[in-house]
Amino acid sequence: MTGYAVREAIRDQLGHFWSESFGQIYPTLSKLAADGFIERTASERANASLFRLTESGERRLTDLLRSPVEASPPRSGLMLRLFFGQATGVPAAAALISDARAAAAAQLDLFAGLRALAAAEVAAGLDAEHWPWWLITISAGEHTARATVAWADESLAALALMDG
Amino acid sequence: MTGYAVREAIRDQLGHFWSESFGQIYPTLSKLAADGFIERTASERANASLFRLTESGERRLTDLLRSPVEASPPRSGLMLRLFFGQATGVPAAAALISDARAAAAAQLDLFAGLRALAAAEVAAGLDAEHWPWWLITISAGEHTARATVAWADESLAALALMDG
DNA sequence: GCGGTCATGTAAGTGGTTACATGATTAG
DNA sequence: CTAATCATGTAACCACTTACATGACCGC
Numbered sequence: 001m002t003g004y005a006v007r008e009a010i011r012d013q014l015g016h017f018w019s020e021s022f023g024q025i026y027p028t029l030s031k032l033a034a035d036g037f038i039e040r041t042a043s044e045r046a047n048a049s050l051f052r053l054t055e056s057g058e059r060r061l062t063d064l065l066r067s068p069v070e071a072s073p074p075r076s077g078l079m080l081r082l083f084f085g086q087a088t089g090v091p092a093a094a095a096l097i098s099d100a101r102a103a104a105a106a107q108l109d110l111f112a113g114l115r116a117l118a119a120a121e122v123a124a125g126l127d128a129e130h131w132p133w134w135l136i137t138i139s140a141g142e143h144t145a146r147a148t149v150a151w152a153d154e155s156l157a158a159l160a161l162m163d164g
Numbered sequence: 165m166t167g168y169a170v171r172e173a174i175r176d177q178l179g180h181f182w183s184e185s186f187g188q189i190y191p192t193l194s195k196l197a198a199d200g201f202i203e204r205t206a207s208e209r210a211n212a213s214l215f216r217l218t219e220s221g222e223r224r225l226t227d228l229l230r231s232p233v234e235a236s237p238p239r240s241g242l243m244l245r246l247f248f249g250q251a252t253g254v255p256a257a258a259a260l261i262s263d264a265r266a267a268a269a270a271q272l273d274l275f276a277g278l279r280a281l282a283a284a285e286v287a288a289g290l291d292a293e294h295w296p297w298w299l300i301t302i303s304a305g306e307h308t309a310r311a312t313v314a315w316a317d318e319s320l321a322a323l324a325l326m327d328g
Numbered sequence: 329g330c331g332g333t334c335a336t337g338t339a340a341g342t343g344g345t346t347a348c349a350t351g352a353t354t355a356g
Numbered sequence: 357c358t359a360a361t362c363a364t365g366t367a368a369c370c371a372c373t374t375a376c377a378t379g380a381c382c383g384c
Contacts, residue, residue, distance in 0.1 A: 004363050017243035021345055026365055047352045047363050065252045069241040069260065071267075073372090077233040079181035079304060085297040088229045093297075096233065103235075132326060133249040133257075136319045140243060140312075147311035148304075155300045162296060168335050185373055190337055211335050211380045237345090 002048050003029050016110070016141050032057070082155075094159050101152035104145040111142045166212045167193050180274070180305050196221070246319075258323050265316035268309040275306045 001009070003025050010020050029051055032038045037057035043050045053061065078100055085093040115138055122131050165173070167189050174184050193215055196202045201221035207214045217225065242264055249257040279302055286295050 002363065003365095004361095008362095014244065014247060015238075017238050017240040017247075019237040019239065022364080023345060023347090023366080024343075026363095030365090043363095045352070045363080049364085062251050065245050065248050066256050069245065069263070072239075072241075073183040074179075074181050075183065075236075076181040077236075079301045080178065081229050081233065082300050082304075083178060083181075083297055084229050085300070086293055087226050092230050093300075099233070129250055132322060133247055136246050136249070136257075136322065137243045139318065140246075140315050143311040143315040143318075144308060147307040151304050151307040154303065158296060158300070166335065167337090168333095172334095186336080187338080187374075188372060190335095194337090207335095209335080209380070213336085 001052075002043065002050060004048075006051075016107075016114070017137060037061075090159050090162055094156055097152050097155050097159070101149055101156075104148035104152070107145045108142060108149070111138050111145065114138050165216075166207065166214060168212075170215075180271075180278070181301060201225075254323050254326055258320060261316050261319050261323070265313055265320075268312035268316070271309045272306060272313070275302050275309065278302050 003022070006029075007020060007022060007025055010018060029038065029040075033040045033051070036054060037060050038051045039054050040049045040051055078096060081088065081096055082093055115135075118127075118131060118134050118138070121127050127134075167186070170193070171184060171186060171189055174182060193202065193204075197204045197215070200218060201224050202215045203218050204213045204215055242260060245252065245260055246257055279299075282291075282295060282298050282302070285291050291298075
């Protein structure tokens with residue numbers, strides 16, 4: 001596929017847990033080609049290049065996929081703001097929590113859509129092998145989003161009791 | 165406080181949702197001082213500088229704390245690996261999920277400790293004003309961690325059904 | 329005196345984004 | 357013909373980490 005197609009695939013299929021920009025994709029494709037992990041071939045289109053995994057690239061990929069997940073340093077702008085809620089006051093904090101709740105609820109709708117989409121594809125006989133893996137990532141998003149909604153409701157109730 | 169003390173405070177008090185390195189802290193303190201948001205005064209110690217918020221710094225801080233939280237692009241190495249679980253196989257995926265479950269369970273213990281610590285401080289008559297805000301951030305961590313545990317158990321069960 | 333902690337800072341590198349510049353192809 | 361989309365790439369910048377270099381102070 002082309003670099004452009006790579007980006008579309010990432011956006012459309014991995015969008016709920018991954019993202020890449022063109023400024024990252026094109027230099028990386030060149031580097032991977034130089035390292036022999038992918039192969040660049042001309043496309044019918046004058047403009048474009050098609051890339052495909054080489055054998056060594058396939059090995060490298062599964063190695064990476066099997067490698068342990070390294071923890072990223074925590075950094076939550078929302079928690080930072082709430083921790084210092086004394087400085088900003090109850091209404092400002094409640095607004096931030098409501099926003100977070102709304103975002104999580106919107107995500108839940110999105111996941112419901114993804115579930116339906118995946119189910120339709122399976123019903124059509126496509127991607128049956130991939131379906132359970134897809135579902136695991138969707139389910140993770142749903143669990144997290146539901147947790148956020150529950151936390152928000154609990155915290156908004158606590159703030160309402162604090163005073164006016 | 166000193167830059168060193170800033171880092172300790174971040175590590176010890178905000179550690180479960182924020183982190184900063186010295187390489188970030190010292191240049192930032194210089195810049196904030198140059199902008200007039202903080203004031204550098206000599207410490208008793210020959211070595212060290214003490215910083216304190218100026219009035220304009222206090223205004224700037226509350227402005228920032230009230231500003232909307234900007235969303236960070238999603239990037240979960242765990243989800244990426246699971247999405248491509250077909251390439252790595254059920255046992256590798258199950259191992260990753262178990263690791264994530266263990267990490268979340270460990271976090272839950274940590275949060276229980278934080279709760280106890282905070283309760284002890286309140287019982288001692290300290291920080292009573294700050295306590296509810298602290299609790300909100302702890303509760304968020306607990307909700308998320310419990311969601312991760314539940315998702316992991318569900319997903320491990322699903323993988324166990326897939327085959328051997 | 330010596331090891332550990334407190335303290336400050338810089339340099340090199342990483343991984344990423346945004347904006348810009350450019351052009352091919354296709355649909356209407 | 358022309359607008360939208362497909363396509364590639366680079367430059368500037370940003371936030372951040374790690375490693376290194378240096379030194380003060382404190383307790384034993």
